Each structure stands twice: as C-alpha cells, then as structure tokens.
Amino acid sequence: MSLDIRSWGVREIFNFLLITILALVPVYSWMSGNTFIITLVTRALVYAIAAMSLNLIMGYGGLVSFGHAMFLGIGGYAAGIMAFHGNTNGLLQFPLAFFVAGLFAMIIGALSLRTRGVYFIMITLAFAQMVYFAGVGLEAYGADDGMTLSRRSRLGPIDLADRNQLYLFCLAVLLFTVWMMGRIVNSRFGMVLRGAKSNETRMLALGFPVFRYRLAAFTMAGAWCGIAGALMANQAAFVSPAMMHWVQSGDLIVIVVMGGINSLFGPVYGALAFIIVEHQLSVWLKDTWQLVFGPMIVLLALFARNGLDDLFKLMGGRKDGRDG
Amino acid sequence: MADALLETKSLFKRFGGLVATDNLTIAIRPGEIHALIGPNGAGKSTAVAQLSGQLAPTAGHILFEGRDITRMRMPTRARLGIARSFQITSVLKDFTTLDNVALSVQAHQGHSFRFWKNARKDPTLRDPASLLLNELGLGPRADVITAELSHGEQRQLEIAMALAGDPRVLLLDEPMAGMGPEESTQMVTFLKNLKGSRAMLLVEHDMDAVFALADRITVLVYGRAIATGTPEEIRANAEVRDAYLGADDMVA
Numbered sequence: 001m002s003l004d005i006r007s008w009g010v011r012e013i014f015n016f017l018l019i020t021i022l023a024l025v026p027v028y029s030w031m032s033g034n035t036f037i038i039t040l041v042t043r044a045l046v047y048a049i050a051a052m053s054l055n056l057i058m059g060y061g062g063l064v065s066f067g068h069a070m071f072l073g074i075g076g077y078a079a080g081i082m083a084f085h086g087n088t089n090g091l092l093q094f095p096l097a098f099f100v101a102g103l104f105a106m107i108i109g110a111l112s113l114r115t116r117g118v119y120f121i122m123i124t125l126a127f128a129q130m131v132y133f134a135g136v137g138l139e140a141y142g143a144d145d146g147m148t149l150s151r152r153s154r155l156g157p158i159d160l161a162d163r164n165q166l167y168l169f170c171l172a173v174l175l176f177t178v179w180m181m182g183r184i185v186n187s188r189f190g191m192v193l194r195g196a197k198s199n200e201t202r203m204l205a206l207g208f209p210v211f212r213y214r215l216a217a218f219t220m221a222g223a224w225c226g227i228a229g230a231l232m233a234n235q236a237a238f239v240s241p242a243m244m245h246w247v248q249s250g251d252l253i254v255i256v257v258m259g260g261i262n263s264l265f266g267p268v269y270g271a272l273a274f275i276i277v278e279h280q281l282s283v284w285l286k287d288t289w290q291l292v293f294g295p296m297i298v299l300l301a302l303f304a305r306n307g308l309d310d311l312f313k314l315m316g317g318r319k320d321g322r323d324g
Numbered sequence: 325m326a327d328a329l330l331e332t333k334s335l336f337k338r339f340g341g342l343v344a345t346d347n348l349t350i351a352i353r354p355g356e357i358h359a360l361i362g363p364n365g366a367g368k369s370t371a372v373a374q375l376s377g378q379l380a381p382t383a384g385h386i387l388f389e390g391r392d393i394t395r396m397r398m399p400t401r402a403r404l405g406i407a408r409s410f411q412i413t414s415v416l417k418d419f420t421t422l423d424n425v426a427l428s429v430q431a432h433q434g435h436s437f438r439f440w441k442n443a444r445k446d447p448t449l450r451d452p453a454s455l456l457l458n459e460l461g462l463g464p465r466a467d468v469i470t471a472e473l474s475h476g477e478q479r480q481l482e483i484a485m486a487l488a489g490d491p492r493v494l495l496l497d498e499p500m501a502g503m504g505p506e507e508s509t510q511m512v513t514f515l516k517n518l519k520g521s522r523a524m525l526l527v528e529h530d531m532d533a534v535f536a537l538a539d540r541i542t543v544l545v546y547g548r549a550i551a552t553g554t555p556e557e558i559r560a561n562a563e564v565r566d567a568y569l570g571a572d573d574m575v576a
Contacts, residue, residue: 183439183440183442184439186442186443186444187438187439187440187441187442187443188430188436188438188439188441188443188446188449189436189437189438189439190439190443191423191426191427191430191436191443191444192427192430192436194419195416195419195427198416198417198418198419199414199415199416199417201378201414202410202414202415202416202485203416203427204378204397204398204399204402205376205378205398205399205402205407205408205410205414206399206402206427206428206431206485206489207399207400207402207403207431207432207489208399208431208436209397209399209400210399213436213437216437
C-alpha cells in the first residue's frame with residue numbers, strides 16, 4: 001500500500017479502514033464492556049496470520065497444501081510443551097515454535113514437492129494426519145484431550161495473559177506479516193515463486209531450479225504458521241490435536257479463497273468473514289449452522305472465484321490487482 | 325573449422341517401441357546457424373528437448389564445449405548458456421512482457437534467494453530487459469500482460485526470453501510457427517542480424533527461412549540424420565530429395 005493517498009483505489013481505502021477498525025476494537029470493547037468481541041477478533045487475527053502463511057505457497061506459489069494446519073499444531077505444541085515444563089518466556093517459545101514448525105516443513109516439503117496437483121494435496125494431507133496422530137499419541141501432554149496452558153506467554157514487558165495486550169500483539173504480528181509478505185512476493189524470490197505457478201517448464205528452461213525455491217517458500221510458510229500456532233495456544237490457553245485436524249487445514253484454504261487468492265490482505269478479510277459468520281450462524285442456528293455455511297462456501301466458489309478481489313473489481317478500484 | 329560448441333554423440337531416445345532419436349550425431353559450431361529439418365514426426369523437437377535437458381536420452385552423449393552434460397538438468401544447462409524457445413509458445417501468461425524478459429535476465433544473475441528488494445523496481449533487471457525489447461521492436465508492448473499479445477508478438481517474446489540471458493547457443497524450435505508472411509520475414513531479418521554472435525540450432529518447416537539463414541543443414545528422417553551439409557549440398561542431395569524435399573520446395 002502506497003503512502004500517497006492520492007494514488008489509492010477502493011482496495012487501499014478498504015484496507016486502511018480495516019486496519020483502523022481493527023485498531024479500535026480494544027477501545028470499543030473497553031467502552032462497551034463487551035469483552036467477547038475482543039476474544040472473537042483475536043481468534044480471527046490468528047487465523048489471518050496462518051492463512052497468510054498458506055497464501056504464500058497456495059496463492060503465490062500455486063501449491064495447494066491440504067495439511068497446513070499441522071504447522072499450527074506444531075507451533076502450538078512447541079509453546080504449550082514449554083509452558084507445561086514451566087517456561088512461559090515468549091521470547092523463547094515463539095522462536096522455538098518458528099524453528100520446529102520450519103524444520104517439519106522443510107522435511108515434509110522436500111518429500112511432498114516432488115509431486116504435483118492432486119498428488120500434492122493428498123501427500124500433504126497424509127503428512128498432516130501423521131502429525132495429528134502423533135499429537136494424539138502424546139500421552140504426557142494430554143493425548144487427544146490436549147492440555148490447558150497453566151500460564152500464557154510473557155514477552156519482555158508484554159504479558160499475553162492480558163486480553164488487550166494479546167489482541168494488540170496479534171494485530172502487530174498481523175501487520176508485520178502483511179508487510180513482510182508484501183516484500184517477499186515482490187522480491188526476486190517472489191517473482192520466481194509466482195513464475196513457477198504460471199509456467200513451471202518455462203521457468204526451468206530459463207534456468208531456475210524451481211524445486212529449491214518452492215521448498216524455501218514451503219519452509220517459510222510452515223515456520224510462520226508455527227508463530228500463528230503459538231499465538232493460537234495463547235489465545236485459547238489450550239492446545240490439542242484438533243488444532244491440526246484436516247478440517248482445520250480445509251478452513252485455512254477456504255479463508256484464503258474467500259479473501260481472494262493473490263491478494264496480500266485477502267486472508268485478513270477471509271479470516272474475519274469466516275470467524276464472524278461461523279460464530280453468528282452458530283449462535284442463530286445452533287447445531288445446524290454448517291448446513292447454511294457449507295452452501296455459502298459452494299456459492300462463493302462458483303460465483304466469486306477470486307473472493308473479495310471480485311468485489312473490489314466490481315467497485316472499480318482495481319489499481320494493482322495482482323499485488324495489493 | 326572450429327571445434328563444436330554443442331554436439332551429440334550416438335544419441336538414442338526410445339519411447340517404447342518408437343525410436344524418436346536414432347544414432348544422432350550432430351555438431352553445432354560456434355557462430356553458425358545449424359538447421360534441423362525433416363518431415364513431421366522426424367524427431368526434431370525430441371532432439372531439442374534432449375539438448376536442452378527437458379528429456380533424458382536413452383543412450384549416447386551430449387557435449388557442451390567438450391564437457392559431458394548428458395545428465396545435467398535443464399536449469400543448470402540454461403545457466404551454462406544453452407537457451408531455448410518452444411514450438412508451442414511458452415511464456416508466463418499472467419505477467420507483463422517486460423516481467424517475462426526481466427525474469428530471464430534474473431535467471432542469469434546468480435541465485436534468487438533475495439527476499440527484500442522489489443524486483444520490478446530493480447534497474448539491473450528492468451534496464452537490460454527494456455533494452456532488448458526495444459531492439460526487438462516490442463518496446464511499446466512492454467507493459468502489456470502477455471496473454472493479450474498477438475501470436476506473432478508472443479513468438480518474438482519467446483526469442484527475447486531466450487536471448488535475455490546472453491546464451492552461447494540458441495535452440496529455436498520453429499520460431500516462425502503460425503506466423504504470417506510479413507512476421508516471418510521480420511523474424512528472418514532479425515535472426516540474420518544475430519548471426520555470428522552466437523550459435524543457433526534452428527528447427528523450422530519454412531524452407532525459405534531455412535535456406536536463407538542456415539550455414540549447415542541436417543536432415544532428419546525417422547529420428548536418423550540422413551544428411552548434413554551446406555544448403556547447396558543438401559539441395560543437391562538425391563537421398564534428401566527422395567525422402568523429404570518435394571521438387572517444388574527445391575525451387576526455394
């Protein structure tokens with residue numbers, strides 16, 4: 001997003017409004033006494049960070065991973081297990097979540113990226129299931145019931161046990177993620193990743209060893225999702241294998257598609273829409289909410305292939321379609 | 325004559341029972357345009373695919389500057405200086421013309437594990453790419469998404485992408501495919517201007533173009549080279565005449 005307001009289109013104005021609204025959520029919560037909204041939006045922010053990491057490989061790399069939630073789980077467990085053993089220093093927990101998730105991603109990516117298309121979807125799903133059942137097998141850490149975190153993380157002066165501090169910390173991580181992803185996808189590395197999505201053979205013929213770049217992207221996406229996982233553990237004060245269930249991976253894909261593939265802010269809109277609609281429907285319809293939510297997703301897939309991107313285009317504001 | 329820049333030694337490629345490349349030994353010398361002609365299904369594109377590293381040969385060797393590159397992968401060969409264009413246009417369709425060429429420039433500037441600087445604002449990528457597009461007459465189309473280029477323009481872009489890395493050898497797989505007569509003439513002029521500066525393997529059906537450009541010609545029939553020689557020698561070769569060139573073609 002350019003800082004020159006005169007160059008803004010509809011998309012930039014919406015992004016600006018979105019950030020403003022997100023920044024005002026704690027103020028509203030404080031004034032209205034509604035603490036639930038801050039919990040709900042925190043959850044959406046965490047999903048947005050996870051979905052943005054998926055968007056790097058899926059939206060920009062064309063690699064549909066159906067196992068991305070495993071890195072949420074790995075990051076969550078990294079933080080949770082440390083907390084279980086009495087270490088709640090976030091300055092250690094978050095880097096650990098980052099590196100462990102990244103290590104898993106590197107190994108799993110090295111094997112999965114040898115396949116294409118549907119096979120890639122299936123193999124990432126298979127690895128995620130393996131990690132899921134490994135989580136179920138962690139008897140010491142609650143097995144399939146998971147475990148409650150006795151204490152949330154502290155990062156220097158920041159205490160994530162405080163609802164508002166947790167919210168603002170998630171928002172800061174989210175904004176940093178948007179900025180960082182913006183740099184990455186427009187860098188030389190990003191151009192290679194996007195070029196390989198467009199025409200792999202051509203990129204190979206030009207002299208790019210595509211596999212290496214994809215593996216790097218897969219590793220980065222996994223590591224960053226590990227951060228989201230550690231945040232999720234803090235948000236819920238709880239980790240369980242359910243964090244990396246395949247349905248969770250599917251939700252992340254839906255969030256990315258809803259927000260508009262190939263758009264930096266897309267996953268943020270997608271996550272907010274997903275979490276809020278999911279919540280409201282379950283309030284109104286109780287157990288049957290998925291009967292409505294499912295068809296909504298189908299309609300979206302049929303009529304708004306590019307998610308909110310289509311909406312911005314309709315409003316005539318497509319200034320820099322591919323990169324915004 | 326100088327030593328071969330890129331050569332094959334007894335190259336074989338079998339697809340099941342089909343022998344697409346049958347004991348092929350050709351040599352592309354520095355600076356020459358070596359044309360590879362033959363009827364449909366003669367194995368011309370298969371030969372290009374093996375030279376570029378897209379296909380692995382069943383047997384035989386490929387040498388580049390005397391070095392065995394038979395097992396070398398396509399990206400490594402490209403960085404060594406073996407560039408190719410595709411018979412069926414293969415460009416990055418959702419990128420601009422300039423992006424396409426800039427990526428080709430980027431491929432030859434070391435690794436791309438550079439995550440921070442905006443590649444679209446990097447003059448070391450954009451300037452050489454712009455220059456090349458201007459030389460090719462594609463300058464005014466630099467910022468157009470390539471899917472919207474005309475067929476002829478896309479064919480030119482193919483060549484531009486191959487040239488952007490300043491290759492030692494150009495493998496051109498039917499550069500005139502699907503072009504109108506005017507565009508073809510332009511392409512012939514363009515390739516003529518390139519002549520001497522780098523070696524080229526030219527696969528082409530347009531015999532006017534082949535005889536206008538080639539220093540030497542190899543005729544491929546059923547994967548086997550039945551003759552290699554100067555255009556005059558090929559024109560006079562009775563076997564070639566029987567196997568491939570119709571009497572009408574010879575007038576060219």
